[in-house]
Amino acid sequence: MNYEELVFDRAIEGANKIILLGSALKTGLFSALTEKKGYSFIDTGTGS
Amino acid sequence: MTRELGADERALYIVLEALYAMGYVEKKKDEYIIADRARPLFINGGKDYVGGYIPHTLNKLNAWLELPQIIKGEKIGRRKPDNISAFMNAMASTPEEDIQEIVSHCLDKKKDAKTVLDLGGGPGKYSKVFVNRGLKAVLLDTPETIDYVSSEFELADIRHLTLKKGDFTEDEFVNEFEELFDIVFMGNITHIYSEDVNRNLLMRVSRLLNKGGMVAIEDFVRGRSPYAEMFAVNMLANTEAGGTWTEEQYRKWLKYAGFSNIEVLDLADKDKQLITAFMEK
Numbered sequence: 001m002n003y004e005e006l007v008f009d010r011a012i013e014g015a016n017k018i019i020l021l022g023s024a025l026k027t028g029l030f031s032a033l034t035e036k037k038g039y040s041f042i043d044t045g046t047g048s
Numbered sequence: 049m050t051r052e053l054g055a056d057e058r059a060l061y062i063v064l065e066a067l068y069a070m071g072y073v074e075k076k077k078d079e080y081i082i083a084d085r086a087r088p089l090f091i092n093g094g095k096d097y098v099g100g101y102i103p104h105t106l107n108k109l110n111a112w113l114e115l116p117q118i119i120k121g122e123k124i125g126r127r128k129p130d131n132i133s134a135f136m137n138a139m140a141s142t143p144e145e146d147i148q149e150i151v152s153h154c155l156d157k158k159k160d161a162k163t164v165l166d167l168g169g170g171p172g173k174y175s176k177v178f179v180n181r182g183l184k185a186v187l188l189d190t191p192e193t194i195d196y197v198s199s200e201f202e203l204a205d206i207r208h209l210t211l212k213k214g215d216f217t218e219d220e221f222v223n224e225f226e227e228l229f230d231i232v233f234m235g236n237i238t239h240i241y242s243e244d245v246n247r248n249l250l251m252r253v254s255r256l257l258n259k260g261g262m263v264a265i266e267d268f269v270r271g272r273s274p275y276a277e278m279f280a281v282n283m284l285a286n287t288e289a290g291g292t293w294t295e296e297q298y299r300k301w302l303k304y305a306g307f308s309n310i311e312v313l314d315l316a317d318k319d320k321q322l323i324t325a326f327m328e329k
Contacts, residue, residue, distance in 0.1 A: 003278075020066060021090075022106035025099050026134070027053055029063070030090040033073060033082040 097141070104138030107131060111285040118284060132196050139236075140171035140201065149316055150266055151177045154231060157311075157324045158262040161230035165256060167216050168237050172203045178233070179208045186229070188212045188221075217245060219252065228258045235266040239279065242289035243297065250305040260329040263307060269321040270294045272314060298323050 024030055050057050064080050067073040072086040088096040118124065151174065155161060161183060166175040169187035178185045187194075187203070191213040198204040198211055214221045232253045238246050253263050268276040269292070276292040283290035295312050302310050307325035314321055 003274075017070065018102065019106060019109070020063065020070075021072070022102045024063060024067060025090060026103045026106060026131075027055065029053065029055075029060075029067075030072075030082055030086065030099070032049060032052055033080055034087075034091055 100141035101138040103134040107134055115285055136171050140173055147173050147177050150322055153322050154264045158231055163229045164231040164233055165229040167234045171197050171201045174233060174235055175209055184208045186210045186212055188214050222252045222255050229256055230258055230261050232256055232263045238265055238267050239283050239292055240287055240290045247301045247304055250301050254305045257327045261327045263325050265323040266320055268292045272321050275319055
């Protein structure tokens with residue numbers, strides 16, 4: 001076998017991260033965050 | 049920001065906070081900005097840039113999630129990339145040094161080459177290197193791909209590079225050429241198709257070559273590439289009959305199409321192989 005042994009919890013976490021990053025890229029999130037002004041925190045209505 | 053991206057506010061908040069937790073986004077005063085470590089990965093397009101192929105990876109994962117149905121026998125047609133931009137950017141993310149190596153091997157094998165046909169050449173990375181090495185190149189791809197790459201990858205006005213729209217899986221495509229070529233280059237093509245389609249494609253390629261002309265095939269060869277078996281799963285999920293093929297299968301197709309002097313070379317990182325074969329002089 002040519003692949004390193006799969007560490008399942010790490011692999012699952014890695015898959016989640018790739019999907020999150022891919023989604024951010026596909027929706028233009030990173031590009032939007034390069035604007036000089038940045039973006040203010042969002043009022044979620046939760047008081048956070 | 050929700051307006052600019054057409055995004056849902058709750059989703060944006062949760063995602064931004066997760067990206068902050070991962071260290072890809074920073075908070076300064078009361079603003080989110082991209083972290084410095086994230087710029088070369090997702091913005092800059094340099095050697096560390098992964099933004100070219102991650103969106104395409106996401107598209108591929110959609111197909112992999114259908115594997116349970118596929119294993120049970122559900123048939124799929126070839127999936128057309130739902131986003132040509134993601135697909136072409138992924139194709140264009142092949143490291144420049146890998147492309148230089150492959151073109152060098154081609155030109156070592158066919159030193160007198162003056163013309164090359166780049167079949168399914170997409171973003172034109174190989175064609176451009178061939179042109180820079182002094183060859184005249186024709187890049188053939190689907191009409192929608194040519195329309196996209198001619199502007200987005202600025203291929204339209206490159207001297208000695210001709211863009212041609214066509215479908216090389218159809219017999220008629222051979223008749224659309226008035227010239228013959230010294231090299232036909234097929235990078236990452238054969239894994240998309242079945243044995244029958246590949247055999248017929250190589251027959252057509254043989255008709256497009258000058259005497260002594262060379263076909264060069266870059267792909268994962270089963271038994272030689274450590275990634276061939278896993279890549280075949282990708283083709284199972286994304287194509288009707290694609291896969292990865294053994295050296296013996298390539299040799300059989302090439303001989304059937306009239307090629308000889310067949311060689312298989314492991315590329316430097318051994319992920320893939322380059323297969324070369326010649327028409328008689």
